[in-house]
Amino acid sequence: MSNIILESTCYNIKCLEEFLARKGKGFELPLLGRSNVGKSSLINSLFNTKLAKVSKTPGKTQSINFYKYNKNNYIVDLPGYGFAKVPKKVKDNWVKLVDFYLSNSENIIALWWLMDANNYLNTSDRALLDYLQQYMLDTYIILTKADKLKKSEVPKIIKDLEDLLGISEDKIILYSSKTPTMFGGKQKLHFLLKKIFSL
Ligand SMILES: Nc1nc2c(ncn2[C@@H]2O[C@H](COP(=O)(O)OP(=O)(O)O)[C@@H](O)[C@H]2O)c(=O)[nH]1
Ligand SMILES: [Mg+2]
Numbered sequence: 001m002s003n004i005i006l007e008s009t010c011y012n013i014k015c016l017e018e019f020l021a022r023k024g025k026g027f028e029l030p031l032l033g034r035s036n037v038g039k040s041s042l043i044n045s046l047f048n049t050k051l052a053k054v055s056k057t058p059g060k061t062q063s064i065n066f067y068k069y070n071k072n073n074y075i076v077d078l079p080g081y082g083f084a085k086v087p088k089k090v091k092d093n094w095v096k097l098v099d100f101y102l103s104n105s106e107n108i109i110a111l112w113w114l115m116d117a118n119n120y121l122n123t124s125d126r127a128l129l130d131y132l133q134q135y136m137l138d139t140y141i142i143l144t145k146a147d148k149l150k151k152s153e154v155p156k157i158i159k160d161l162e163d164l165l166g167i168s169e170d171k172i173i174l175y176s177s178k179t180p181t182m183f184g185g186k187q188k189l190h191f192l193l194k195k196i197f198s199l
Contacts (some may be wrong), residue, residue: 004047004075008066013100019066020105026072027197028107032098032132033114034124035080038144041177042114043067043077046189052077062090064097073197076101082124102135110138110196117143117157117174121164129165140171140192146183147176154183 010016033039040052051067065077078101079094102108113132115125120143132139141161149157154174161172173188180186193199 007068027109028074030076034082045177146174
């Protein structure tokens with residue numbers, strides 16, 4: 001059984017303001033990643049649901065989705081970045097929405113930054129590095145599509161990310177939505193959720 005529900009989908013600042021003004025909310029955990037990285041698939045496979053729309057067309061979802069998790073905490077699905085064929089207007093809207101949310105929410109407890117394990121820290125990920133630094137979030141790296149990796153590639157990937165991001169190994173998690181048990185991914189992420197939200 002799934003223990004999340006999609007509570008709000010925000011396409012504009014007004015909607016975000018209304019969400020952030022709600023009383024009695026718990027913590028929020030935003031999920032960020034390049035479009036097509038596998039964010040929706042991760043949400044669905046992690047919580048045994050089909051709530052998140054999976055799509056082959058990058059840059060489609062330009063909304064912030066608030067999934068209520070375990071009574072009053074929230075998993076926050078941020079719109080994907082790095083879309084090549086998207087008009088400037090859409091990109092500007094991404095910055096506006098994500099900026100507003102990250103700057104104004106007082107309940108963000110950590111960040112899950114999703115990167116494709118087969119193409120990590122690519123140009124668009126790197127472009128986000130400086131941007132994210134200003135928010136000083138407790139960041140975890142989730143490496144998606146890990147089913148496409150050779151096991152022998154894993155140590156180098158972990159070392160690269162440790163070196164380039166200054167993030168410790170225990171904050172880097174390999175995950176496959178196709179085979180969630182692989183690398184103990186699903187179990188590790190559920191354990192992490194409990195830790196992050198102090199459940
Ligand atoms: N092989 C593999 N493909 C995946 C995985 N997760 C997502 N995909 C595929 O990647 C594409 C984008 O997935 P989606 O979850 O919609 O990405 P989002 O844009 O980040 O929400 C879809 O075609 C998925 O089937 C994974 O763990 N392994
Ligand atoms: Mg998605």
